[in-house]
Amino acid sequence: MGLQVENLxxxxxxxxxxxxxxxxxxxxxxxxxxxxxxxxxxxxxTTLGHSLIFLAPPMKYVGGRVLLDGEELPIQDMEKMxxxxxxxxxxxxxxxxxxxxxxxxxGRMTEELxxxxxxxxxxxxxxxxxxxxxxxxxxxxxxxxxIELSGGMKxxxxxxxxxxxxxxxxxxxxxxxxxxxxxxxxxxxMLVEFRDQDCxxxxxxxxxxxxxLYQIADSIMIMYAGQVAEKASTRTIIHSPRHPYxxxxxxxxxxxxxxxxxxxxxxxxxxxxxxxxxxxxCRFRDRCPIAFDxxxxxxxxxxxxxxxxxxxxxxxxxx
Amino acid sequence: MKRYFxxxxxxxxxxFFLAVTIDWMIPRFMPxxxxxxxxxxxxxxxxxxxxxxxxxxxxxxxxLDMPLxxxxxxxxxxxxxxxxxISVYLFPTPVKDVLLRAIPYDAFLLVPSIxxxxxxxxxxxxxxxxxxxxxxxxxxxxxxxTATPYMWLGILLAWFFGIVLGIFPIAGAYSFTxxxxxxxxxxxxxxxxxxxxxxxxxxxxxGGWAIGMRNMxxxxxxxxxxxxxxxLGAPKKLVRKYAFSNAVLxxxxxxxxxxxxxxxxxxxxxVVFSYPGIGYLLLAAIQNQDYFLIQGCFLFIIIGVLLANFxxxxxxxxxxxxxxxxxxxxTA
Ligand SMILES: Nc1ncnc2c1ncn2[C@@H]1O[C@H](COP(=O)(O)OP(=O)(O)O)[C@@H](O)[C@H]1O
Ligand code: SF4
Ligand SMILES: [Mg+2]
Numbered sequence: 001m002g003l004q005v006e007n008l009x010x011x012x013x014x015x016x017x018x019x020x021x022x023x024x025x026x027x028x029x030x031x032x033x034x035x036x037x038x039x040x041x042x043x044x045x046t047t048l049g050h051s052l053i054f055l056a057p058p059m060k061y062v063g064g065r066v067l068l069d070g071e072e073l074p075i076q077d078m079e080k081m082x083x084x085x086x087x088x089x090x091x092x093x094x095x096x097x098x099x100x101x102x103x104x105x106x107g108r109m110t111e112e113l114x115x116x117x118x119x120x121x122x123x124x125x126x127x128x129x130x131x132x133x134x135x136x137x138x139x140x141x142x143x144x145x146x147i148e149l150s151g152g153m154k155x156x157x158x159x160x161x162x163x164x165x166x167x168x169x170x171x172x173x174x175x176x177x178x179x180x181x182x183x184x185x186x187x188x189x190m191l192v193e194f195r196d197q198d199c200x201x202x203x204x205x206x207x208x209x210x211x212x213l214y215q216i217a218d219s220i221m222i223m224y225a226g227q228v229a230e231k232a233s234t235r236t237i238i239h240s241p242r243h244p245y246x247x248x249x250x251x252x253x254x255x256x257x258x259x260x261x262x263x264x265x266x267x268x269x270x271x272x273x274x275x276x277x278x279x280x281x282c283r284f285r286d287r288c289p290i291a292f293d294x295x296x297x298x299x300x301x302x303x304x305x306x307x308x309x310x311x312x313x314x315x316x317x318x319x
Numbered sequence: 320m321k322r323y324f325x326x327x328x329x330x331x332x333x334x335f336f337l338a339v340t341i342d343w344m345i346p347r348f349m350p351x352x353x354x355x356x357x358x359x360x361x362x363x364x365x366x367x368x369x370x371x372x373x374x375x376x377x378x379x380x381x382x383l384d385m386p387l388x389x390x391x392x393x394x395x396x397x398x399x400x401x402x403x404x405i406s407v408y409l410f411p412t413p414v415k416d417v418l419l420r421a422i423p424y425d426a427f428l429l430v431p432s433i434x435x436x437x438x439x440x441x442x443x444x445x446x447x448x449x450x451x452x453x454x455x456x457x458x459x460x461x462x463x464x465t466a467t468p469y470m471w472l473g474i475l476l477a478w479f480f481g482i483v484l485g486i487f488p489i490a491g492a493y494s495f496t497x498x499x500x501x502x503x504x505x506x507x508x509x510x511x512x513x514x515x516x517x518x519x520x521x522x523x524x525x526g527g528w529a530i531g532m533r534n535m536x537x538x539x540x541x542x543x544x545x546x547x548x549x550x551l552g553a554p555k556k557l558v559r560k561y562a563f564s565n566a567v568l569x570x571x572x573x574x575x576x577x578x579x580x581x582x583x584x585x586x587x588x589x590v591v592f593s594y595p596g597i598g599y600l601l602l603a604a605i606q607n608q609d610y611f612l613i614q615g616c617f618l619f620i621i622i623g624v625l626l627a628n629f630x631x632x633x634x635x636x637x638x639x640x641x642x643x644x645x646x647x648x649x650t651a
Contacts, residue, residue, distance in 0.1 A: 053550050054550040057544075083552070084552070085552030090550075090551065093543070093547055095546075098542070099543055099546075101565070103638070103639060104561070104564055113553055113557070116557045262350070
């Protein structure tokens, strides 16, 4: 049960060559797990999230496989994936504010979408209304056009629509980033509530802001420049991270639970490499304080303790 | 809602007032003298004092001997009474009658060509947006069509079908040998004469609409809401339907603009094909310095433009919720 991702590699095809945005990602999610996916902007979080559900050009499948509840997802087949989208795997996209058709009333759009998926709207309506209550939206939003809603309302509306068919996996991409601090907390809590009420089984919560994950994520996965760096329970990532990048990231946060801004992340000297032509080996090498010869090869992602995975040559020996 | 319409109507009235004033000014500040023009054309009398008498008589008849401000006021007065004056060039036919005779030809030529090209162009554009093969054939063709100067296309059509092949007449609205009557023969002749000017307008319009629609749809298919639907596995049909209904909005505005410049656009057609609509009339009026007829033609154009815009304003409120929101000034 849950999600298994094995060696997933996704590039962007561009005129100047392949942008190697996701390289050999391997990880898994238990059923019911909320995993935070964090890392600097541009490290490939959205790429990973999107590739699981909507692998559209210029994104290009290079390799790897994805299993959801034991069944392989045909992620590279745009047509075949339709069967899984929405029902088994769903998304609250990064662009949630613009995700609703501007010239359809929200209720009508939802109805047309469900009809197209051969779901009876009337039968779902009571549940839809219950979930509107859950995210504190009045029922008459269904009679409004998206433009009549505030940004936060639109986002919660998208959250309700995406999870209407109780997907096994929900991908929530930067759902808090555009909101003020108070609404961030509220939306994060609503997401947990959704999981607790089985509106989705497990979720990947993508953010460049780790602090929001402290309250809601069971586990956290850290990415750096298209590579997965570390994955462990939230406690472990915060209190005893092992990857040098995670350590720097966590120590650059003011205090647990306090919001940090993106700027502090750049407190780590140097910049991430360009993914168009990344250096071989560990992509963190240029900025890593403890890098050594071995780091010219790509470090394996190994389980050093139960449920704690690290991709670093310094840690590989400790497994 | 009420305030919105109040404001709109005020703007339309102001525009009307200004446009009509300019309409009144233009012929009067054109060089030349319409009465003298008419007299030299019709009169064989060379007696100077007789000519002067006739000149005074006609100037008085047309009200051209009054000071300008009086002419202006009486112009508005008669306008409100539905009087457009008497044509100098087709003396003594009232301008109103001259216009009423020409308008059916314009409507018959322009309304079908604009609406059909709009409909067909949008259909084809939407079609081209989803088929590589069609896109590779129709789009370049459409670009050529819209890039062709209209005059050139009109003359080319007239030359090829009218002169080389000789299958279509290239002048008039019906055969010169006929009098208007309700016979199949006459109706056939009307359609026969109508076809080439219609086709030339249709082709140019079609190309423009098709390109506009194709580009808009491709743009909308890349919009966030389209991607979201795709990510939720919505069938292509629904995604395309949404993209289409968003893409068609700017096309509606475009249609308004087209309907607005209906007469200006037709001017060239009517001249090339000697088609007796308002455009053709306007050219004759200008050549003959017929103040009242020029005014009448422009008045017709002004009313047409404003009316078309007003109708589209209303239509837009019905189809685009975003305008409705701006109208009531609500904030979310
Ligand atoms: N459409 C695209 N074409 C080319 N490169 C892209 C595209 N989208 C993203 N990328 C590149 O892929 C990398 C990962 O991007 P993304 O997954 O959006 O990062 P994140 O979500 O972590 O901020 C970045 O280096 C970005 O420049
Ligand atoms: S593999 Fe090497 S460069 Fe990469 S984090 Fe570990 S020590 Fe640093
Ligand atoms: Mg992103």
